[in-house]
Amino acid sequence: MPRIRAYEEHPLGLSWIADEAMTRTSHALVDDGRVWLVDPVDVDGAVDRAAALGEPAAVLQLLDRHERDCAAVARRLGVPHVALPHELPGAPLEPVQVVRRRFWNEVALWWPARGALVVPEAVGTNRMFTAGATAVGVHVFLRPTPPRRLAAYAPEHLLVGHGAGVHGAAAAPALREALDRARRDLPLALLKMPTALRG
Numbered sequence: 001m002p003r004i005r006a007y008e009e010h011p012l013g014l015s016w017i018a019d020e021a022m023t024r025t026s027h028a029l030v031d032d033g034r035v036w037l038v039d040p041v042d043v044d045g046a047v048d049r050a051a052a053l054g055e056p057a058a059v060l061q062l063l064d065r066h067e068r069d070c071a072a073v074a075r076r077l078g079v080p081h082v083a084l085p086h087e088l089p090g091a092p093l094e095p096v097q098v099v100r101r102r103f104w105n106e107v108a109l110w111w112p113a114r115g116a117l118v119v120p121e122a123v124g125t126n127r128m129f130t131a132g133a134t135a136v137g138v139h140v141f142l143r144p145t146p147p148r149r150l151a152a153y154a155p156e157h158l159l160v161g162h163g164a165g166v167h168g169a170a171a172a173p174a175l176r177e178a179l180d181r182a183r184r185d186l187p188l189a190l191l192k193m194p195t196a197l198r199g
Contacts, residue, residue, distance in 0.1 A: 004044040008165055012116050012157055013053055015165055016046040023126040023163050024068070027118060029111070030054050031092045037077075038062060038109070039120055039161055042069035051077060057091065058082050062120040064105040066161065098122045098147050108150070115156035117171075122147045123178050125163030131185060131192040135166060135174040138182040140189045146182035150175060 005019035013030035017023050018041050027038040028050030034057040040047055047069075059074040061067065061083040074081035082088070084107050085095045092111055099106040099122060109118040122142055123129065129137035136158065138146045154172040159165045166174050 002041070002043055004046060006164070007046070007049075010157065010165060010167060012111070012114055012159070014050050015159060016041075016043075016050075017164065018043055022128070025159075025161055025163060025165075026050075026068070027159050028053055029093065029109075029116075029118070034091075036060055036088075036091060036093065037073060038118055038159075039066045039068055040070060040073045042073055047073050047076075058088075060085060060088075060093075060109070062107045062109065062118070063161070066120055093118075096149065096153075098149060099142065104141075110153060115154075116159065117150070117153050117155035117157070117175070118159040119150065120161035122150065123158075123175065124160045125166065128193060129160075129162060129189075130178075131189040133185055133188055134177050134181060135170065136160075136178040137185070137189065138178050140186070140193060143182040143186040143189060146179050148179060151179050 002018040002020045005017045008015040013028045015027045017025045024041050026040040029036045030053045033054045035054040037059045056077040056079045058080045059070050061070040071081050094110045096108040096110050098108045157167050158171040
């Protein structure tokens with residue numbers, strides 16, 4: 001059972017990173033007294049800390065294989081478990097289809113009022129994604145055909161499913177660089193992957 005590597009408090013709410021090589025990262029997005037939990041890993045009391053930020057509204061699962069602890073957390077909090085949302089009525093969040101393939105179905109969240117983009121898997125900030133070359137990197141399996149739809153967004157906050165968030169003026173350029181360098185850096189990413197997986 002992993003422990004918490006870090007908590008990140010930010011203007012959107014709270015994120016927590018599991019202390020493991022994959023650095024699975026979960027988020028609590030807070031707006032007007034309500035809390036949406038995104039791809040939660042229920043470890044070290046993190047969910048309870050997140051739920052204390054307001055009234056839990058839903059647990060959102062943004063990747064088909066990111067079941068994590070979504071269903072169990074939703075049951076415990078008595079809220080809906082919404083997998084791969086197409087719309088979120090009453091929420092400030094807009095779902096964005098990032099990848100739709102036979103074995104990969106992924107939705108991101110765009111929060112226009114906050115300039116925030118939440119991407120569960122297509123991009124990340126841990127070493128497995130970045131290969132140590134950039135602040136943000138595209139998942140190695142998506143590098144040959146990077147998710148260009150994300151280029152339509154210039155976030156002030158970029159939250160990912162693996163690694164720390166990027167906030168402020170650095171967020172949008174880091175996302176653009178990741179998309180622009182995805183193919184070029186593929187050999188480096190493959191070379192660095194064994195080391196990255198060891199944490």
